[in-house]
Structure formats: structure tokens, C-alpha cells
Amino acid sequence: TQLLEQSPQFLSIQEGENLTVYCNSSSVFSSLQWYRQEPGEGPVLLVTVVTGGEVKKLKRLTFQFGDARKDSSLHITAAQPGDTGLYLCAGGGATNKLIFGTGTLLAVQP
Amino acid sequence: SAVISQKPSRDICQRGTSLTIQCQVDSQVTMMFWYRQQPGQSLTLIATANQGSEATYESGFVIDKFPISRPNLTFSTLTVSNMSPEDSSIYLCSVTGRKETQYFGPGTRLLVL
Numbered sequence: 001t002q003l004l005e006q007s008p009q010f011l012s013i014q015e016g017e018n019l020t021v022y023c024n025s026s027s028v029f030s031s032l033q034w035y036r037q038e039p040g041e042g043p044v045l046l047v048t049v050v051t052g053g054e055v056k057k058l059k060r061l062t063f064q065f066g067d068a069r070k071d072s073s074l075h076i077t078a079a080q081p082g083d084t085g086l087y088l089c090a091g092g093g094a095t096n097k098l099i100f101g102t103g104t105l106l107a108v109q110p
Numbered sequence: 111s112a113v114i115s116q117k118p119s120r121d122i123c124q125r126g127t128s129l130t131i132q133c134q135v136d137s138q139v140t141m142m143f144w145y146r147q148q149p150g151q152s153l154t155l156i157a158t159a160n161q162g163s164e165a166t167y168e169s170g171f172v173i174d175k176f177p178i179s180r181p182n183l184t185f186s187t188l189t190v191s192n193m194s195p196e197d198s199s200i201y202l203c204s205v206t207g208r209k210e211t212q213y214f215g216p217g218t219r220l221l222v223l
Contacts, residue, residue: 031210042114042202042214043153050209088152092210096141096158103152 003027004091004101012107013079021074021104023089029099031092032065032072038085046074048092079108112137112205114215122221123193130189131218133203138183143212144176145202153202159186193222 004025013019023032031050035043047056049065049072056063060083062075072089089101113136123129133142141160145153157165157178165178179187190197198221204212 033211040216042204042216045207045211045213048209048211086150090212096206096210097143097155098210098212100153103150105150 004089004099006087006089006101006104008104009102010105010107012109015080015108015110016078017108019076019079019106021076021087021089021106022071023073023101024071025091025099026070027091027099028069029091029093030069032069033090033092033098034063034072034074035088035090036085037088043086043088079106081108081110084108111207112139112213114203114205114213116201116203116215116218118218119216120219120221122223125194125222127193128189128191129193129220130187131201131203133186133188133215135184135205139205140183141206142180142186143204144178144186144188145204147200147202147217149200156188156201190220193220195222198222 007022031048033048034046037043047063052067052069054065060077064073084107087104090098115134117132143158144156147153155168156171157167159165159178159180161180161183175191177189201218202214204214207213
């Protein structure tokens, strides 16, 4: 069974701080995606990484795919209250089904 | 990207009753997915719904409890049958996008009393 473990599970920080969320698995994925979900809404895609070692930046967010395509990280610089939400990584493969990570609930206090 | 709507957005139901959730997409898509999510937690895939064929259910989910219809390429329904308080959850539909990604509806928040 493919599993994606995220850490930390919960994170409460002050505005302006930096943070990193980790997504780890023993399985290899053809793609690794990150979603953010705000209360009352469905998950929204932030980024997709497909190449081992790939790094993508989205404003203050930096995403990295591990060299072996088994893990990923999300780094947020100078967090803002608008970054508050549930962050989910998801591994993709040939079946078009996604394996979702366990989730990281982030609260950024003003 | 696809725009997805769900009805109802939320409901409170009595145990033993059934609720049908609708998912409408603004474009034709081959694969649609139904998920269940406890607030603040990750998503659990219930089934994959393909037009013109029976839905494929994940382990722990059965058709008698969660019948799914997929009458065309833009619409699907999920019924939660004979509900119990344990069925209280958020139910989400999604469709496939580019590069294995998925686009999600806003979810249906169900509370069973």
C-alpha cells in the first residue's frame, strides 16, 4: 500500500516566520502535487513536480521533489495569515488516481 | 482548469435516510472521483466514476452503501444510503486535469443526527 506521510501534522506560527512541510513515502511516484485547502472549500492545486530533484518557486513558496521521486518539501518564506489552511501533498501515477498525504494544518497568526 | 459545482453544499440528515449529492462540471471529462474527508484531515477516495461503466470502488467502500451514477461526461451523483452518524463528513468530487492533477468541487458537508 502506498502511503504519504506529512510532517508536521499541525503548525502554528507568527506572521513573518519561515516554515517547511515534509511529505515522505517509501514508494516512487511519477508526479508529486501540492494542494491547499481553505475552510469550506475544496483543495486547490498549488504545483506539480515531475522530475527528481526539481525545484519550483511560486512567489514565497518553494517546492522540491526528492531525487528518488519518493519525497517532497514545501517551504514558505515570511508566512502571512493568508497562507493559513490545510496543505496536502499527493502522489500521482499511471492510474490517474492520487494518493493523498496525511495533511498539514497551518495557522499563521497576525 | 475545470469549474466544478456540488449540490447541496451542506445538509443535516436523520439516521436511516439517504442523501444524493450532485457534481456538475463545466466541460466534458472522462474520469470523476468521489472522496470523503473529515474536517482538517486528508482525503479518502471512495470510488472512480467513468461514463458508460460501473464505478470502481476502493477497499472499504461498497456500491450498496455509496451508489454512484455517471449518466454523461459532465455530471455524476453519489448517494450516501442508510446513513448513520459515522457518515458525517465532507464529500468531494473531482476531475482529472493535466499531468495527473485533479480539480475539486467545493464539497458537501453532511451531518447525520
